[in-house]
Amino acid sequence: MNRMSRFNVTAIALGFAFLYLPILLLIIYSFNESKLVTVWAGFSTKWYREVWNNQGLMDAAWVTIRVGLLAATVATVLGTLAALALTRFTKFRGRTLFSGMVYAPLVMPDVIIGLSLLLLFVAAGFDRGFWTITMAHITLTMCFVTVVVQSRLLSMDRSIEEAAMDLGATPLKTFLQVTLPVIAPAVVSGWMLAFTLSLDDLVIANFTSGPGATTLPMKIYSQVRLGVTPEINAVSTILVAIVATGVIIASVLTKRREVQRRRDEQAAFAQ
Structure with missing residues (x-):
């Protein structure tokens, strides 16, 4: 049992090291004084100031944030509606084709999606830019939202929806006040x-x-082809920090919601 336990601890440690050690090194070397990435010359935050003063990187970051916010919002709305259609209407004509089209980006290579959308935009006469990237990202991400929301809808107790409609609520009001x-x-x-x-x-x-x-990502890739610099490490560290902060906030909110739900259940049971 002790040997198994030690083996498990070692395996977990090696797994975490394989996954997170490169990210940790990237973060450490983003504070490197030297311009040479692999030579440590002392602690410094000057590369973060360089990122702030780099207009090209800041413009690219602003485009990325705008595309991400708009694409994620539209994809969430469309993905939620698609999940509702697939779970609440199980026998409409064309359901198999619809579900196949929704889930296709999950298994299709990004190169094929990108090339297909490029041909579509060229054939339709769209000028490529901010809006074409946004539409492409909506196409890519909507299927992931559909899968996440559909899994929750399948495990949801539909009796509460039926009870709301029995009490006179319209389908729209039931969705907004009960299902959502x-x-x-x-x-x-x-x-x-x-x-x-x-x-x-x-x-x-x-x-x-x-x-x-x-x-x-396009800007970083174009610069990395000429060599990795601490400035790129600083940008990557900022992205890691943003994603990590979002995950922590979401985890805390989910935990608080779960605790509140248990308290409400205990209060209802006590009554």
Whole structure:
């Protein structure tokens, strides 16, 4: 038993080291005084100031944030509606085709999605730029939102919806006041997943971008091809911090919601 326990601890430690040690080194070397990435010359925050003063990186970051916010919001709305259609209407004509089209981006390579959307935009005469990247990211992320929300809808007790409609609530009012509060954690999780995927995307944005619409991953990739600098490490550290903060906030809110739900159940049981 002790040997097994030691083996498990060692395996977990090696696994975490494999996953997070490169990220930790990136964060450490973002505070390196030297311009040489692999040579430590002392602690400094000057590269963060350099990032702030780099207009190209700041413009790319602003484009990425705007695309991510808009794409995640639209994808969350469309994905939630698609999940409702797939769970509440199980026998409409074309359901198999609809579900296949919704889930296709999950298994399709990013190169194929990017090339297909590029051909579509060229055929339709769209000027590539901010809006084409946004539409491409909506296409990419909507399926992930659908999967997350659909899993919550499938496990939801539908009797509370039926009770609300029996009491005179319209379908829309039932959805807004009963269904949506129940599935809200899944909707928020889907939005965060969509936003993260939009921030991370490089391949599809590369196909669908145009002049004046360079995203931060594209900017980082173009600079890394000439060599990694502490400035790039600083940008990557900021992105890691943003994502980590979002995950922590979501975890805390979910935990508080669960504690409040248990308290409400205990109060109802006591009465």
